[in-house]
Amino acid sequence: MASADSPRFGDSPIPRYLQLAELMRQRIARGQWPQGHRLPSLDELGSEFGVARVTVRQAVDMLARDGLLSPQQGRGTFVTGQPSDRWLSVQTSLASLARMYSDTEPQIVNIDESTTAPALRPGEGQAADRYVFMRRVHSRQGQPYCVINIHLAEPVFRRSPRRFRDEPVIPILVGLKSLRIAKAHQVLTIGTADMEVARLLDVPVNSPVAEVRRIFRDDTDRVVYLGEVTYRGDAIHVEMNLLP
Structure with a gap:
């Protein structure tokens, strides 16, 4: 022993x-x-x-x-029990992503708002003049499942500021008739929860998390939305069809 x-x-x-x-x-x-x-x-x-x-x-x-x-x-x-089902799927189309956020009806807690500009990487598009930054936590049935950092181009945000503050952003963006999302891209990586994320998601520090970086661009290659999402590892699963 x-x-x-x-x-x-x-x-x-x-x-x-x-x-x-x-x-x-x-x-x-x-x-x-x-x-x-x-x-x-x-x-x-x-x-x-x-x-x-x-x-x-x-x-x-x-x-x-x-x-x-x-x-x-x-x-x-x-x-005698099982951890919570991994109910949140990684979506591979913009329409299905919007439906997912609509269907889950998350409870949203905004914990920060400012005009911070995003740090764009080479090949991710051109920055807009100004952005509205929102940091929020999404929960389902009282259980937090993700932390999101959102950078939304200010002209887009001003079209419906109340809705953007109170509702999931992506379904609103997809539904805006005056905005065409010409390019949408996301990257998923596996990481671990730092102290702040662990506190917000109610998990132990260093627990596995899925980190998703999403970028939407308009017809002029301007980044209208950048979302950095950290999901609890026990909430998400990835399923993909492989080409023969």
Whole structure:
């Protein structure tokens, strides 16, 4: 039995029981530990992960509070629940993206608004003269699932400022008859939650997240919308058809 935590988890400032709980949560989510599965003993788990028995107990207690595990005296610890379904799909067309935001009816909390200009990369288009910046959190059934940094060209924002503040931006943009989105592009990368994102999304620091950078351009190649979205890793899944 490990008598003290080993450095297997590295020198992260995150408590090891939180890191271990996330690893165990992922095993449950991926089906490695299915419903009804009896976990190895605390000592066996401590040996496998290179942590002290008390660290394993803290991780198990945390997942038990979340309804995923059930420690039973004299019998062991069993998997009794599943993490939330990954209900948010990565969309590959502008129309389906707009429908997704309309259908989910997110609760929106605006946490910042200014006139900050976006930092555009080579090949991403030409900047407009002025932008309105909004930072917001989207939630579903009381659970935050993404943080969005939005840069919206000011002339576009002024067409419907109240709606842009109160509703998902993309369905409004797609519905504007006076605006033609000539180019729409997005890039998805996998990252980890920093302290601020972890706080806003109610996840442990260094939890997996999906980061999406979306850019819409008009007929003149001006960037009318730049969105940088950070999704909880347990909310999103990617599905794509492959060409034969």
